[in-house]
Amino acid sequence: MGASSRAFFLLTILSLIHVSLAQDQNQFIYNGFQGANLHLDGAAKILPSGLLELTNTSKQIKGHAFYQIPISFNRSSSISIPFPSFSTNLAFAIVPELPNLSGHGLAFIISPTMDFSQAVGGQYLGLFNISNNGLPTNHVLAIELDTILNPEFADINNNHVGIDVNSLKSVDSAPVSYFSSEEGKNISLRLLNGDPMQLWVDYDAPREVLNVTVAPLRRLKPNRPLLSTPVDLSQFLLENMYVGFSSATGPVASDHYVLGWSFNSSGPAQNLEISKLPPLPPKRKTSQKPSNVIIILPIAAIVFLIMVIGAVYFVRRKKYAEVREEWETEYDPQRFSYKDLYIATKGFKEKELLGAGGFGKVYKGTLPASDVQIAVKRISHDSHQGMKEFVAEIASMRRLRHRNLVQLLGYCRRKGELLLVYDYMPNGSLDKFLFSNRTPTLSWFHRFRVLKDVASALLYLHEEWEQVVLHRDVKSSNVLLDADLSGRLGDFGLARLYDHGTNPQTTRVVGTVGYLAPELSKTGRATTDTDVFAFGVFMLEMACGRRPMDLQGLPEEVSMVDWVMGYWRCGAILDVIDPKLEGTYLVEEMELVLKLGLLCAHPMPAMRPKMRQVMQYLDGHVSLPEIQDGGTVFTSTFAPSNGASDFVMSFPSLSGKCSANLLSSNESIFHTGR
Known part of the structure; x- marks a missing residue:
C-alpha cells in the first residue's frame, strides 16, 4: 500500500471515529445525575440522591444546569446536511415553599452560551433582563413551566407551558394538561402539586413543527401533544448550542427539581427508566415534639399535675384564641394561625418592631415551620361590619403578583384586631x-x-x-x-x-x-x-x-x-x-x-x-409639554378652565428671584397661554 493510500485510509478511520464521538456527544440519558457531566451555576447543585436541584427555598435566586458539550444544531450552511429534528424527555417537580405560593418556575433551554450572569431571577426565569428580553440576537429557545401570571409578558394564567423564542413573551402557550386516550379528553395538571411530571419536547424539522407534551411521571407519553406550534428553528438557533435548564424564585420560593433527562439531536430521545429515578425529599411538615410523660408520682401528684396542665391549657388557649366564623372556611389557605404569628414575632416584642403608624404596628417575624421571614401588621378593629367583604378582598389581593409590590401572604383575626402578613423587606421603609x-x-x-x-x-x-x-x-x-x-x-x-x-x-x-x-x-x-x-x-x-x-x-x-x-x-x-x-x-x-x-x-x-x-x-418615551420663558405655564397641561382659580395661590414670603416674578406670573398662569 502506497503512502498516499495509507494516508487516505487513516483519514477515513479518523473521520468515522469523529462521527461516532459526535453521535455520542449529541445524545445522552441521565436516570438521576450522580456523576453527570453538567455545568452548574447559581443555586443549582446535584444532591447525594442524584436529584438535580435548580433552586431551593431561598428567595430572589436563580440556577442553571447545562450539558457541557455543545450540540450541533443548525447545519443549514451545508447543502447535504439539513437542519436536524431533535427530541428531549425530562422528569421534573416543583415543590412550593408555602401552599399555593411559589417561585416563578423552570425552563428547558437551548442557548448559544452557558453564561447567564447578566440575567435576573423572578419573572425573567434567570434567562434575560429588562434590556435584552426580546432581542433577536439572543438565539434562545425556552420551554417554560411557569407558575406565576406576569401580565407584562402576556401570560395566560399562573399554571402554563409556554414556547419562548428570544423573549419571555411566549409565541404559544397553554394551561398545563395532558390527553387521556382512555377518557378521550384533556386532564388538567397543577405544576405546584409537588408531584413529579414528565415533559417531552420534539421538533419535526421537515414539517417545521415544535411539539410539547406533559404528563404525570408514570403515564406513558400521550398520543396528542399539549402544544403543536409551527416554527422554523433554523432561523433562530446557531450551529453549535448548549442544552440545559434555568430556574428562578421571587418574593416566594420553591424547590425546582429535575429527576432525569434524555436528549437526542437527530431523532427521538430515549425513554427515562422511571424505576431508576431518584426520589424527591420528604415534604416539609411542621415539627411537633411528642409529650413524654412518665407516671412515677403518687396518685395525689398526678391529680395535681393534671390540674396544672389543665390550667395552662386554658390559659394558652385564651392566649392564642382567634376569631373564626363559618364564612371563613373558604379562606383557610390564606389564613395564618395566631400561635404561629405569635411565635414568629417572639410574642410581638418591641425589639421586633419595624414601624408604627396611624393604622397599626408592624413587626418582623420568622415562621417556625419554614424559616420564612415575614412582616406582620396589627390593625385594631372593633366591629364585624364589613369584615366578610374585607377578608374577601384580602384573599383577592393575595393573588396580586408584581415585582414592585410587597407580597401579601395572608391574614389572621383575633379578638379586636386583624393581622396582615406580608413578605419581609430587609431595607425597611423609604x-x-x-x-x-x-x-x-x-x-x-x-x-x-x-x-x-x-x-x-x-x-x-x-x-x-x-x-x-x-x-x-x-x-x-x-x-x-x-x-x-x-x-x-x-x-x-x-x-x-x-x-x-x-x-x-x-x-x-x-x-x-x-x-x-x-x-x-x-x-x-x-x-x-x-x-x-x-x-x-x-x-x-x-x-x-x-x-x-x-x-x-x-x-x-x-x-x-x-x-x-x-x-x-x-x-x-x-x-x-x-x-x-x-x-x-x-x-x-x-x-x-x-x-x-x-x-x-x-x-x-x-x-x-x-x-x-x-x-x-x-x-422618556413621551416628553412633558415645554415650559415657556419665565417658567409659568405647561402649555398643554394647565389650560384655561372654570376651575382654574382653585389652583392660584399667593406666596408673599418667598424670597430672592422667586418673589420678583411672582406677581406677574400669578396674573398670567391660566390666561396667557404662553
Missing part, C-alpha cells in the same frame, strides 16, 4: 432614608429608580390586573426597599377593589393628611385619580426631601405642593431640591420629576395623567 439622620442618604439614582418602581406597581394595580385596585394610601412610609434598594409598594390594609368599567363604591375618607386629593373632602369617593394625586405628592417628597405637611413652617410652606407650585410659577423650581442631593442629580430628571409631580397633584382630577402616561413620561 421614609427613613429620606428623613432619618441615622440612615445614609438615598442617592438620586436610587430615588429616581424607586419612583419608576412605584409607578409601575400602580399601573399594574389600576389597569393590568383582573380588577382595579385602589391603594388609597400611597406615601413614602408605605414604600419598602428590598435588598437591592428597589422600591416595592406595600400596606394594602386600606386598599379596595372594583371591576374594570365600573365606579368604586367607597365613600369613607381614609389615607394620610398631605396625600389626600382635594375632591375627597367633597365626595369621599376614592378613585385611581386620588391615587395619582398621592403619587404626585410622593414624587415631590422624593425630590424635595421634605414631608407633605410642615405645620411648623411659614403659612405658605405648610403644604409642600403649594410651596413647590409657588417656586415653579416664578421660574425657580430647582430651588426646592433636597440639599442632600446637591451636585448628584441630572437636571433633566429632576425637572421632570418636579413638574410631573405637580401635574399629578393638580387639584382638578381631569387634569391629572393616568399611571400609564406617568410611566411613559418617566421612561
Whole structure:
C-alpha cells in the first residue's frame, strides 16, 4: 500500500471515529445525575440522591444546569446536511415553599452560551433582563413551566407551558394538561402539586413543527401533544448550542427539581427508566415534639399535675384564641394561625418592631415551620361590619403578583384586631432614608429608580390586573426597599377593589393628611385619580426631601405642593431640591420629576395623567409639554378652565428671584397661554 493510500485510509478511520464521538456527544440519558457531566451555576447543585436541584427555598435566586458539550444544531450552511429534528424527555417537580405560593418556575433551554450572569431571577426565569428580553440576537429557545401570571409578558394564567423564542413573551402557550386516550379528553395538571411530571419536547424539522407534551411521571407519553406550534428553528438557533435548564424564585420560593433527562439531536430521545429515578425529599411538615410523660408520682401528684396542665391549657388557649366564623372556611389557605404569628414575632416584642403608624404596628417575624421571614401588621378593629367583604378582598389581593409590590401572604383575626402578613423587606421603609439622620442618604439614582418602581406597581394595580385596585394610601412610609434598594409598594390594609368599567363604591375618607386629593373632602369617593394625586405628592417628597405637611413652617410652606407650585410659577423650581442631593442629580430628571409631580397633584382630577402616561413620561418615551420663558405655564397641561382659580395661590414670603416674578406670573398662569 502506497503512502498516499495509507494516508487516505487513516483519514477515513479518523473521520468515522469523529462521527461516532459526535453521535455520542449529541445524545445522552441521565436516570438521576450522580456523576453527570453538567455545568452548574447559581443555586443549582446535584444532591447525594442524584436529584438535580435548580433552586431551593431561598428567595430572589436563580440556577442553571447545562450539558457541557455543545450540540450541533443548525447545519443549514451545508447543502447535504439539513437542519436536524431533535427530541428531549425530562422528569421534573416543583415543590412550593408555602401552599399555593411559589417561585416563578423552570425552563428547558437551548442557548448559544452557558453564561447567564447578566440575567435576573423572578419573572425573567434567570434567562434575560429588562434590556435584552426580546432581542433577536439572543438565539434562545425556552420551554417554560411557569407558575406565576406576569401580565407584562402576556401570560395566560399562573399554571402554563409556554414556547419562548428570544423573549419571555411566549409565541404559544397553554394551561398545563395532558390527553387521556382512555377518557378521550384533556386532564388538567397543577405544576405546584409537588408531584413529579414528565415533559417531552420534539421538533419535526421537515414539517417545521415544535411539539410539547406533559404528563404525570408514570403515564406513558400521550398520543396528542399539549402544544403543536409551527416554527422554523433554523432561523433562530446557531450551529453549535448548549442544552440545559434555568430556574428562578421571587418574593416566594420553591424547590425546582429535575429527576432525569434524555436528549437526542437527530431523532427521538430515549425513554427515562422511571424505576431508576431518584426520589424527591420528604415534604416539609411542621415539627411537633411528642409529650413524654412518665407516671412515677403518687396518685395525689398526678391529680395535681393534671390540674396544672389543665390550667395552662386554658390559659394558652385564651392566649392564642382567634376569631373564626363559618364564612371563613373558604379562606383557610390564606389564613395564618395566631400561635404561629405569635411565635414568629417572639410574642410581638418591641425589639421586633419595624414601624408604627396611624393604622397599626408592624413587626418582623420568622415562621417556625419554614424559616420564612415575614412582616406582620396589627390593625385594631372593633366591629364585624364589613369584615366578610374585607377578608374577601384580602384573599383577592393575595393573588396580586408584581415585582414592585410587597407580597401579601395572608391574614389572621383575633379578638379586636386583624393581622396582615406580608413578605419581609430587609431595607425597611423609604421614609427613613429620606428623613432619618441615622440612615445614609438615598442617592438620586436610587430615588429616581424607586419612583419608576412605584409607578409601575400602580399601573399594574389600576389597569393590568383582573380588577382595579385602589391603594388609597400611597406615601413614602408605605414604600419598602428590598435588598437591592428597589422600591416595592406595600400596606394594602386600606386598599379596595372594583371591576374594570365600573365606579368604586367607597365613600369613607381614609389615607394620610398631605396625600389626600382635594375632591375627597367633597365626595369621599376614592378613585385611581386620588391615587395619582398621592403619587404626585410622593414624587415631590422624593425630590424635595421634605414631608407633605410642615405645620411648623411659614403659612405658605405648610403644604409642600403649594410651596413647590409657588417656586415653579416664578421660574425657580430647582430651588426646592433636597440639599442632600446637591451636585448628584441630572437636571433633566429632576425637572421632570418636579413638574410631573405637580401635574399629578393638580387639584382638578381631569387634569391629572393616568399611571400609564406617568410611566411613559418617566421612561422618556413621551416628553412633558415645554415650559415657556419665565417658567409659568405647561402649555398643554394647565389650560384655561372654570376651575382654574382653585389652583392660584399667593406666596408673599418667598424670597430672592422667586418673589420678583411672582406677581406677574400669578396674573398670567391660566390666561396667557404662553
